[in-house]
Amino acid sequence: MPNKIIFSVDVEKDINQDSFNGVLIGLKNFENICDKNNIRPVLFVTGEVLEKFSKIFKRLYKKGWEISSHGYTHKRFDDLSNAEKEKEIQKIVKLYSKFSFKLEGFRAPQHSIDKRTLDLLNKYGFKYDSSYTPLNLFQFLFFPQKIVLNIRGFFSPLNEYKIRSNLREKPCPSLLIPFVSLTMRVLPKPLIKLYLRILNIFYKKPIFYAHSWDFIELKNSKIDRKFPHKNLLNKIDYLMSLS
Ligand SMILES: [Zn+2]
Numbered sequence: 001m002p003n004k005i006i007f008s009v010d011v012e013k014d015i016n017q018d019s020f021n022g023v024l025i026g027l028k029n030f031e032n033i034c035d036k037n038n039i040r041p042v043l044f045v046t047g048e049v050l051e052k053f054s055k056i057f058k059r060l061y062k063k064g065w066e067i068s069s070h071g072y073t074h075k076r077f078d079d080l081s082n083a084e085k086e087k088e089i090q091k092i093v094k095l096y097s098k099f100s101f102k103l104e105g106f107r108a109p110q111h112s113i114d115k116r117t118l119d120l121l122n123k124y125g126f127k128y129d130s131s132y133t134p135l136n137l138f139q140f141l142f143f144p145q146k147i148v149l150n151i152r153g154f155f156s157p158l159n160e161y162k163i164r165s166n167l168r169e170k171p172c173p174s175l176l177i178p179f180v181s182l183t184m185r186v187l188p189k190p191l192i193k194l195y196l197r198i199l200n201i202f203y204k205k206p207i208f209y210a211h212s213w214d215f216i217e218l219k220n221s222k223i224d225r226k227f228p229h230k231n232l233l234n235k236i237d238y239l240m241s242l243s
Contacts, residue, residue, distance in 0.1 A: 004200070005243040006207040007034070007041040007236075008130070010070050010107060011049055014213045016220070023053055026215030029233055031060070037240035040064040042207075044107040044130070047072035047095050054099070061101055068105035069096075069126075076112035078149055089120045105170070107131050107209075111139070114149065122164035129169050130207060132156045136174035159204050173199055173206040181210035184235045185227035192235060196242060208239065 009030065014022050034041055043060065045067060050057055057067050071077065072091045080088065096103045104127045108117060113131035121129055132153050133139065139150045156171060163169040173179045175198060187195060199206050214232060218224035 004205065005196075005239065006205060007039055007240070007243075008107075008207055008209045009041060009043050009212060010109075010209060011043050011045040011212045012070060012074050012109075013046070013049070014216070015211070015218065020049065020053070021216045022212030022214070023049055023056065026212045026229075027056065027060075029215045030210075030212075030236075033233060033237040033240060037237065037243070039240050039243070040066070042066040042068055042105065044068050044070035044105065046070045046074050046109075047092050048074070050095060050099075057101075058099070061099075066104060067099075067101045068107070068130075069103070070107050071109045074109045076110055077108045077117045078112040078114045078146070082116055085117055086120055089117075089124050093124050102127075104128065105130055111153065111172075112149070118164055118167065122167040126167060128160075129163065129167060130172060132169055133172045133174050133178050134158050135176060136178045137176045138174075138178055158202055170207060172209055173203040175199060175202070179206055179208050181214040181232060181236075182223070184208075184210075184239065185223065185232050187235075189235065189238055192239060193242065196239070208236075210236070 011023060011027065013020060040063065043065060045057060061067050069092050072088045077085055093103065103125055106121050106126050106129050108131040111131045111133055113129060118129060134156045135154060139153060158171060158173070160168055160170045177183050179199060184192060215229055217229060
């Protein structure tokens with residue numbers, strides 16, 4: 001039976017650090033629960049990480065995991081000039097030409113997708129973007145920063161649609177709070193089940209997302225101390241069993 005949830009991970013440098021323990025250790029922790037539940041997730045990997053640790057991604061691709069792009073350097077796309085955006089995308093395209101992965105999906109760092117970036121994804125042959133998070137109240141935390149972008153995101157369609165001539169949008173679901181690792185850290189299992197049930201009313205095939213650093217201990221993070229990564233992995237395992 002096909003899975004009801006798509007599991008995705010943004011694979012990047014550890015948060016606020018210069019290390020890659022999420023890639024080296026975290027992904028392995030995540031892989032164990034994927035194997036147990038027979039899940040083949042989508043990884044949105046930054047170009048830097050893909051270059052540095054190419055062996056890991058070649059191996060996971062062979063297992064049937066999708067290797068897609070999370071930008072080259074993890075800079076916000078809406079902060080780049082048009083020329084810089086195009087340069088980033090060209091670097092990604094060049095990098096992918098060295099691998100057997102097809103250039104499929106893209107998720108902008110911090111969901112910083114804008115119109116020009118979508119045009120470029122279309123131009124350079126990407127199949128889909130997965131950056132929009134409709135109905136997400138969290139994106140207004142930094143109000144009034146990025147207000148136009150955030151309002152556009154909030155009212156964007158809930159389910160997959162064509163956004164450019166050859167490009168589809170696969171939105172990341174939200175029900176005021178997004179379907180992400182932080183939500184799973186905080187909610188107890190019975191509420192996760194309820195959340196998923198309501199999500200399924202609005203979203204045909206919800207995409208869950210976490211980050212590579214969600215799967216390791218983050219010593220300086222209050223959130224990881226209060227809602228530890230080990231419990232998160234256990235809850236993702238539970239979510240996979242419901243999928
Ligand atoms: Zn990211």
